[in-house]
Every structure is written in C-alpha cells, then in structure tokens.
Amino acid sequence: MSDSKPQVWHEIVLASLKANNVKLITYVPDRVLRPLIKALHADPFFLTFATTREEEAIGIVTGAWMGGMRGALLMQTSGFATIPNALASLVCPCQIPALLFVSERGTLGEFNLGQAMVCKTMRPVLDALGMENHTITRQDELAFILDRSIKQAVATQAPVAFILSPLLTGGKVFAQ
Amino acid sequence: MSQSMSQTQTGAIGAHNAKIMNRFTLTQRLVDKLKHDEAVIGGIGNANFDLWAAGQRPQNFYMLGSMGLAIPIALGVAIAQPKRHVLALEGDGSLLMQLGCLTTVATLAPKNLTMIVWDNGIYQITGGQPTASASTADLVTIARGCGIANAAWAADEDDFDRLVTAALSQGGPTLIAARVDEKPAVATTDRDPVRIRANFMVGLGVRT
Numbered sequence: 232m233s234d235s236k237p238q239v240w241h242e243i244v245l246a247s248l249k250a251n252n253v254k255l256i257t258y259v260p261d262r263v264l265r266p267l268i269k270a271l272h273a274d275p276f277f278l279t280f281a282t283t284r285e286e287e288a289i290g291i292v293t294g295a296w297m298g299g300m301r302g303a304l305l306m307q308t309s310g311f312a313t314i315p316n317a318l319a320s321l322v323c324p325c326q327i328p329a330l331l332f333v334s335e336r337g338t339l340g341e342f343n344l345g346q347a348m349v350c351k352t353m354r355p356v357l358d359a360l361g362m363e364n365h366t367i368t369r370q371d372e373l374a375f376i377l378d379r380s381i382k383q384a385v386a387t388q389a390p391v392a393f394i395l396s397p398l399l400t401g402g403k404v405f406a407q
Numbered sequence: 408m409s410q411s412m413s414q415t416q417t418g419a420i421g422a423h424n425a426k427i428m429n430r431f432t433l434t435q436r437l438v439d440k441l442k443h444d445e446a447v448i449g450g451i452g453n454a455n456f457d458l459w460a461a462g463q464r465p466q467n468f469y470m471l472g473s474m475g476l477a478i479p480i481a482l483g484v485a486i487a488q489p490k491r492h493v494l495a496l497e498g499d500g501s502l503l504m505q506l507g508c509l510t511t512v513a514t515l516a517p518k519n520l521t522m523i524v525w526d527n528g529i530y531q532i533t534g535g536q537p538t539a540s541a542s543t544a545d546l547v548t549i550a551r552g553c554g555i556a557n558a559a560w561a562a563d564e565d566d567f568d569r570l571v572t573a574a575l576s577q578g579g580p581t582l583i584a585a586r587v588d589e590k591p592a593v594a595t596t597d598r599d600p601v602r603i604r605a606n607f608m609v610g611l612g613v614r615t
Contacts, residue, residue: 280515286476294487317472325604
C-alpha cells in the first residue's frame with residue numbers, strides 16, 4: 232500500500248493476497264468480481280482459473296493447501312449456498328485455511344428474488360459451522376481485515392469468509 | 408454383475424471388452440507400482456477403504472466426506488507439487504456427481520495427474536442402487552469429451568498395469584477406468600480427519 236494514490240477495492244484485495252503469498256485463485260465468475268478476476272489473470276504471480284462449481288474449487292484449494300500452496304475461492308452469494316457440505320465434511324474437520332471471497336448479492340438493491348432469499352441463508356450457515364466471517368463495507372478497513380484474517384486463518388488452521396458488501400464494491404444494479 | 412448390465416454396456420467405447428475385475432486386487436497392483444512417493448487421494452467409500460487396506464502410505468489422503476471431490480483435491484495437490492505424481496481413486500457414482508471437474512483438469516492439463524475410476528455400476532455403499540454408468544453413460548467417452556485425450560478402459564489386469572505404468576511415466580492427465588465387481592471393501596479407514604490430513608502433509612514433505 233505504499234502507492235500514494237487511493238486504491239480501489241479490487242486492487243487492495245489483490246495486494247493483500249500477494250502480500251500473504253496466496254498464489255492459487257479459483258473462481259466461479261461474478262459480474263461484480265470481474266475487475267478483480269481480470270487483474271488476477273493479468274498478474275503472473277497468481278495461478279487463476281475458473282471451476283465449474285464452487286464445490287470443485289473447495290477441493291482444489293484443499294489439495295493445494297495440503298501440498299503447500301495457499302489458495303482462495305471467489306464466488307457470489309448463490310455459489311456459497313452450494314458448498315456447505317464440502318465445508319462441513321472436508322474444510323472444517325480437516326482444518327483447512329481456505330479463503331472464501333463472496334460477492335454479496337441479495338441485499339441493498341437486489342432485483343432477483345432468488346438471490347434475496349439465498350442471501351439470508353449465508354450468515355446462519357457460516358455461524359452454524361463456527362466459521363470466521365467478516366462483512367466488509369468500508370474500503371479503509373479492507374486491507375486490515377484481509378491481512379489480519381488471512382494470517383489468522385493460516386495460524387489457526389481455520390477457513391475464513393470475506394463477504395464483500397455492495398457498500399464496498401458497488402454491487403450489481405438493476406438494468407433499467 | 409447382472410445380465411442386463413453387460414448387455415446394456417455394449418455400446419460403450421472399450422467397456423464391452425473390459426473384464427470385470429476386483430477393486431482391492433487392482434488397488435494392490437496400483438500401490439505396488441508407486442516407487443516415488445506418489446500422492447494418492449482416495450474417494451469416499453469403498454475406493455478409500457480398499458486404498459487403506461492396500462497399505463497405509465503417508466502419501467495417502469483418505470477423503471471421509473465431500474463426495475465427488477477426490478479428483479479436485481488431487482488436482483490441487485498436483486498444482487502445488489508439480490514434481491510429484493498424484494493419483495485420484497474415485498467411484499463411478501462419485502465421478503458422476505462432479506463431472507465438471509474433468510473439464511477443469513483438461514483445461515489445466517497437469518502432466519502429473521492420473522485419475523482412476525472404479526466402475527461397478529452401483530452406489531455400492533448405500534445399498535447397490537444402479538448408477539447411470541450401469542446402463543447408458545460411458546465414463547471414458549465422457550472424459551474424452553471433456554478433453555481428457557488419455558482416457559481408456561482397462562481390458563484386464565495386465566492392461567490396467569500397462570495403463571498405470573504409461574500414466575506414471577509418460578505424463579498426463581490420464582483417466583483409467585476399470586469395471587469392477589460388487590465385492591465389498593476388505594477394511595475400513597481410520598475416521599480421524601485431522602490425523603489423516605496431518606499425516607498426509609508430513610508424507611508430502613509440507614510438515615515435519
């Protein structure tokens with residue numbers, strides 16, 4: 232963060248991942264995450280690729296961690312709803328510090344009823360699993376939360392979820 | 408193996424010529440070939456159990472839950488440790504649950520990844536309900552369609568040995584499918600995920 236010009240949220244996420252040696256980036260595409268995904272693909276420090284399902288990415292990141300490489304998953308709210316079994320039967324019991332970035336749909340101007348409903352399941356699931364999770368709304372807190380939480384995940388061998396609020400990213404707005 | 412099953416598999420690539428073998432026998436033959444601390448990811452259920460029974464190598468990871476994720480886990484290990492060969496042992500039902508992972512494997516094309524599929528045509532651990540591979544789906548054809556060019560049915564035990572040797576030496580990704588019988592696994596695994604994971608990381612040289 233030595234750059235004097237103010238960074239945008241996705242530049243801060245990329246810098247935090249790099250500073251913490253998180254090289255493997257898996258994702259299921261999301262419109263809001265597009266600039267982050269594009270920047271990750273463009274940076275040769277990272278191995279960035281899409282998976283067909285979020286569950287699959289959970290497996291890949293788990294294998295990579297056991298092989299000595301740190302990894303993260305990028306997804307949107309509805310994608311999170313597809314992974315509780317993989318979290319409860321693999322990541323949590325095996326103590327894998329998977330880093331989950333969830334682009335939050337379903338709130339603050341959602342236009343899709345399905346997204347609004349699935350969003351309501353996310354935090355109860357995270358809490359039921361006892362998973363550390365942070366909803367990030369402010370850019371000035373982003374670097375601190377990511378850096379400290381990634382270090383904590385590795386040190387305590389526990390996964391963490393970062394919920395990127397529309398207050399941070401701008402979210403997705405209804406097409407007029 | 409029912410008569411109807413062998414009749415309905417005749418349209419499949421190679422599968423109609425494939426001998427019905429035994430999973431534990433093939434697992435033993437596979438493990439005997441591993442001379443370079445290759446990593447092996449055992450899928451949930453009988454793939455895992457027979458891997459355990461074939462000898463508890465420190466480079467074995469026994470996946471106790473997360474059905475369908477043996478190949479993705481193996482892919483992750485293969486990415487993290489490109490100099491080590493990594494094998495996934497998966498059942499037909501498990502692979503059918505996560506077919507999309509074959510397209511990811513094909514896209515990344517790791518040379519150090521081999522996928523072994525035990526196809527008994529049933530969800531064995533839940534009471535023998537038929538899988539689609541018992542009748543209409545050919546897992547090798549599916550793998551080729553996903554972009555895994557090195558995908559083949561093992562015709563018999565010797566062919567299985569030959570395919571495994573080729574996969575380990577020539578580089579992959581490779582998928583080897585074997586038709587296997589309905590005999591239950593000969594043992595069950597330990598059930599401690601933390602110990603399994605920690606032993607595996609020591610076996611991979613990540614932890615001491």
